[in-house]
Amino acid sequence: MGLLGPRQVGKTTLAIELGETRPSLYLDLESPSDLAKLKEPEWFLKRYEDRLVILDEIQRVPDLFQVLRGLIDEGRRKGKGNGRFLVLGSAGVELLRQSSESLAGRIAYTELPPLLLEETGEVTADDLWLRGGFPPSFVAESDAASLEWRRNFIRTYLERDIPQLGPRIPAETLRRFWTMLAHEQGATGNAAKLAAALGVSGQTVGRYIDLLCDLLLARRLAPWSSNTGKRLVKSPKLYVRDSGLAHALLGIGTLEDLLAHPVAGMSWEGWVIEQLIAAAPPGTEAFHYRSTGGAEIDLVLQLGPGLRWVFECKRSLSPSLSRGFHESCEEMRPQRKFVVYPGSESYPLGREVECVPVLQAVAMLRGLR
Numbered sequence: 001m002g003l004l005g006p007r008q009v010g011k012t013t014l015a016i017e018l019g020e021t022r023p024s025l026y027l028d029l030e031s032p033s034d035l036a037k038l039k040e041p042e043w044f045l046k047r048y049e050d051r052l053v054i055l056d057e058i059q060r061v062p063d064l065f066q067v068l069r070g071l072i073d074e075g076r077r078k079g080k081g082n083g084r085f086l087v088l089g090s091a092g093v094e095l096l097r098q099s100s101e102s103l104a105g106r107i108a109y110t111e112l113p114p115l116l117l118e119e120t121g122e123v124t125a126d127d128l129w130l131r132g133g134f135p136p137s138f139v140a141e142s143d144a145a146s147l148e149w150r151r152n153f154i155r156t157y158l159e160r161d162i163p164q165l166g167p168r169i170p171a172e173t174l175r176r177f178w179t180m181l182a183h184e185q186g187a188t189g190n191a192a193k194l195a196a197a198l199g200v201s202g203q204t205v206g207r208y209i210d211l212l213c214d215l216l217l218a219r220r221l222a223p224w225s226s227n228t229g230k231r232l233v234k235s236p237k238l239y240v241r242d243s244g245l246a247h248a249l250l251g252i253g254t255l256e257d258l259l260a261h262p263v264a265g266m267s268w269e270g271w272v273i274e275q276l277i278a279a280a281p282p283g284t285e286a287f288h289y290r291s292t293g294g295a296e297i298d299l300v301l302q303l304g305p306g307l308r309w310v311f312e313c314k315r316s317l318s319p320s321l322s323r324g325f326h327e328s329c330e331e332m333r334p335q336r337k338f339v340v341y342p343g344s345e346s347y348p349l350g351r352e353v354e355c356v357p358v359l360q361a362v363a364m365l366r367g368l369r
Contacts, residue, residue, distance in 0.1 A: 024052040029060040041067045049075060049084070058089035065103055072106050111216065113278045114242050118362050125342065125358070129271050130255050132244015143254050150248035154178075162215070169208070173198065175249075177208050181218060181240050182249040186266035188235040188290070189220070209238065217241060221273070224287040224300050224332070233290040239270040246270070269313040272340050272358055273299050276311060279365040289332065295324030300332065303368060310334045311361065314341050319355060326351060 025048050027034045037044055041064060045053060049071070058064065068085060075084060087107075114133020117125055124138075131137045131146045134153065140146035158171040158178075177198060189209065191202040198205065212218035221237040240246035246267060252258050258267070276299060277286050284303050289310075290296040299311040310332065312325055319341045329337055339355045346356040356364075 023050070024054060026054045027056065029055060029057040035061070038064070042071065045071055049080065052086060053084065054086045054088065056088045058087045060089075069103055069106065072103070113216075113274065114244075116278055116362075117275055117358060118279070118366075122344075122357075122359055126255055129243050129268060130247060130252075130258055132242040132247070134242065134244060137244050146244070147248055147253040150244055154245065154248060162211075169211070173200075174208065174211075177205070178212065178217070178240070179249045181212070181238055182246040183263065184238065185246055185263055186237055186239055186269055188233055189238045190235065217245070219270075219274070221286060221288045221299075224289040224297075233292060237288045239273065241270075241274060243267055243271040243274075265315050268315040268342075269298055272311075272313045275358055275362055276301070276340070276365060279362040281365070281369045289328050291324075291328070293324070295322075295328045297325060297328050297332075300334070301365075306335075308332065308334045309336045309338065309365075312339045314339055316341060317343050319349075321349065321353065 027037065029035055029038075038061065045067070055064065068087075072084065115128065115135060115138055116133065117128055120128050120138070128138060130143070131140070132150065134150070137146045137149050137153075140149055154175070155171075158175055162169070162171075162174065177194070180194060180197060191205045191209075195202045195205045209218065209220065213220050217240065219239045219241045221239065223232060223234050223236060225232065225234075240249070246263075247253075247258060250261070250263060252261055252263075258264055261267075273286075277284070280286070280301055281303060284301055287300040287302070288296070288298060289300050297310045298313045301309045301311070303309060310329060312319075312321065314320075319339050321339065337351075337353045338361055339349060339353060340358055340361050341355060342358070343355075344357055346354060346360055349355045
């Protein structure tokens, strides 16, 4: 079993189970007709025990977890293997809690990010960065249609989906906060500043950040810590995870508008960071590094014991590095150092730093899996 993040699954036959194809049944739990089929869920699902059953929008019917537990245990006694159910839905905190309590030892979680550049291809880079990775936004017939889809998604998510997941926060308040994060893309989180702008407490801002991170809408990139005694910035960096949603919140509809906007550099940095983290091996820990003196590194990936790579994201065809980057590397002693840029060729920058295109950096991380 698995749980979905931002990606959306259409009503087509999905026949994937641990690398093999098999017959499948798709049920959209937002559809009244599909929901009616589950009036007696145990009886209905037993009829399809030889199929992969896909239950989309599972957060609409959380009581199903108890039914699935019984069916899974019964199937095990009959010699049925893993992967009988694919559970898709918004990863709300309460939903994750219920699933883990009901299906402990019977469920595996998979976070599906928006579409990635390695899936859409290098020639789509600008469109993917501008529109983001939600499929209907990415494949829209025009930039205007894409922006309209994202605006509608944001409104629907704030007004309908988030309240159904439990939190009771005014939609307009959460939208203002989300928009503030988009304006401050990649900035170190300053709860006091955000709280003052919203007229709420720092503790409330913390709850808002937790909520958006739990819903996979924002990323909190933790600060790197060390035992050297060097004074480091201890605040996380905050990003709106999908670049297309960040641009919609800011009213940016075209590539020309994006390139002229002050957020362009940090937006591209956040987009690249999402590509790299998605490609990293399971168990990888991601950080940023920044000293109080201003030396910084955009992304630090702890790939395993004694294996650390660092990445600087530069939206320039002729990137250069500051002295602070090299000073940071002297302290961190990473095994490999990269500058990721929007070009198409890789080359050395000196001092063991490699300048690489986005897809090459992704491929190297994939190769560690």
